[in-house]
Amino acid sequence: MTNDTVLKVEDLRVYYYTFAGVVKAVDNVSFDLKKGETMGLAGESGCGKSTLGYSLLNLIPPPGRIAGGHIYVDGLDIANMSEGELRRKVRWKKISMVFQGAMNALTPVYTIGKQMAEPLMIHNGMTYKEAIEKVKEILPKVGLDPVIVNRYPHELSGGMKQRVMIAMALLLNPDVVIADEPTTALDVIVQAQILNLLKTLRKEFGISLILISHDLSIMAEVVEKIAIMYAGKFAEYGYSDDVFRDPKHPYTQGLIKSIPKLTEKGLHYIPGQPPDLRNPPAGCRFADRCPFVFDKCRREEPPMIKLENNRYVSCWLYE
Numbered sequence: 001m002t003n004d005t006v007l008k009v010e011d012l013r014v015y016y017y018t019f020a021g022v023v024k025a026v027d028n029v030s031f032d033l034k035k036g037e038t039m040g041l042a043g044e045s046g047c048g049k050s051t052l053g054y055s056l057l058n059l060i061p062p063p064g065r066i067a068g069g070h071i072y073v074d075g076l077d078i079a080n081m082s083e084g085e086l087r088r089k090v091r092w093k094k095i096s097m098v099f100q101g102a103m104n105a106l107t108p109v110y111t112i113g114k115q116m117a118e119p120l121m122i123h124n125g126m127t128y129k130e131a132i133e134k135v136k137e138i139l140p141k142v143g144l145d146p147v148i149v150n151r152y153p154h155e156l157s158g159g160m161k162q163r164v165m166i167a168m169a170l171l172l173n174p175d176v177v178i179a180d181e182p183t184t185a186l187d188v189i190v191q192a193q194i195l196n197l198l199k200t201l202r203k204e205f206g207i208s209l210i211l212i213s214h215d216l217s218i219m220a221e222v223v224e225k226i227a228i229m230y231a232g233k234f235a236e237y238g239y240s241d242d243v244f245r246d247p248k249h250p251y252t253q254g255l256i257k258s259i260p261k262l263t264e265k266g267l268h269y270i271p272g273q274p275p276d277l278r279n280p281p282a283g284c285r286f287a288d289r290c291p292f293v294f295d296k297c298r299r300e301e302p303p304m305i306k307l308e309n310n311r312y313v314s315c316w317l318y319e
């Protein structure tokens with residue numbers, strides 16, 4: 001782990017142990033993130049993006065749990081850490097997350113100030129008065145007027161609520177912030193404003209950001225690195241300029257083609273369905289949908305193959 005690496009994930013596996021079988025939601029994922037770096041995590045719904053996000057706080061909803069691998073944060077392996085230690089040392093302090101849809105889960109009966117003050121009181125032992133002061137300090141940094149501490153969630157627009165969620169993720173000065181589909185429920189203009197805010201905060205707070213989205217078109221402008229996830233695995237990983245300019249994995253190629261363009265008529269899409277993660281196929285997980293599939297693909301699972309410039313692709317075409 002080099003000095004400027006804030007997060008290192010090795011062979012991470014996260015499974016849901018359901019009555020209907022074991023869902024292999026994240027299966028052998030490895031990557032690392034440097035200080036101040038922004039990484040995108042893209043892929044169709046159900047490919048394991050949120051599960052990977054939760055696992056980086058070791059906060060996977062039951063019946064899920066980390067089945068193997070390591071997550072190093074500041075040299076500590078949080079994949080194998082006790083609940084008490086995670087709470088004391090890691091969650092919100094080292095890594096925080098803006099959960100998918102959380103802005104709609106703000107408690108309607110409490111003011112914004114009270115809801116934002118709570119984590120500071122619990123995790124930092126502040127008094128209510130101290131916590132509210134800190135909240136008022138941080139609100140302008142996400143473009144909100146401090147007077148909203150006295151407002152209730154229903155008095156705020158969707159964009160404002162999402163800014164509150166982002167502010168909450170920043171309250172305890174984490175090194176890494178994960179934003180899970182932070183713009184999905186918002187209209188296009190507000191989407192752009194929230195993405196700009198994330199970009200600015202990254203610079204101002206020096207945080208590393210993991211932006212999760214099923215929508216590739218919003219990634220291109222924000223992230224430096226991108227991981228394309230398919231059926232619980234990274235299909236491709238690299239600098240986003242390289243990946244967008246010259247996608248290597250057939251799945252990435254399909255995804256990029258299916259971004260709607262004003263200049264083109266008709267929509268491309270990738271035919272077929274991702275595999276059932278309770279029982280993924282033996283070889284390449286994309287084989288049933290891949291236009292380039294050949295014998296070996298169905299027999300053996302492709303490893304992550306390293307290409308030039310920190311680029312990785314999991315496809316036999318690049319062996």
Ligand SMILES: Nc1ncnc2c1ncn2[C@@H]1O[C@H](COP(=O)(O)OP(=O)(O)O)[C@@H](O)[C@H]1O
Pocket residue numbers: 016018023025043044045046047048049050051052061062063064277
């Ligand atoms: N609580 C859960 N119990 C069982 N399976 C789950 C649970 N949460 C997610 N999954 C399954 O794990 C896989 C990955 O889900 P998720 O991480 O939510 O994907 P994404 O965020 O990319 O849409 C899916 O197959 C989903 O059905």
Ligand code: SF4
Pocket residue numbers: 249250251284285286287288290291292293294297302314315316317
């Ligand atoms: S390994 Fe084979 S099936 Fe999988 S993406 Fe590459 S060519 Fe297609």
Ligand SMILES: [Mg+2]
Pocket residue numbers: 049050051100180
């Ligand atoms: Mg999700």
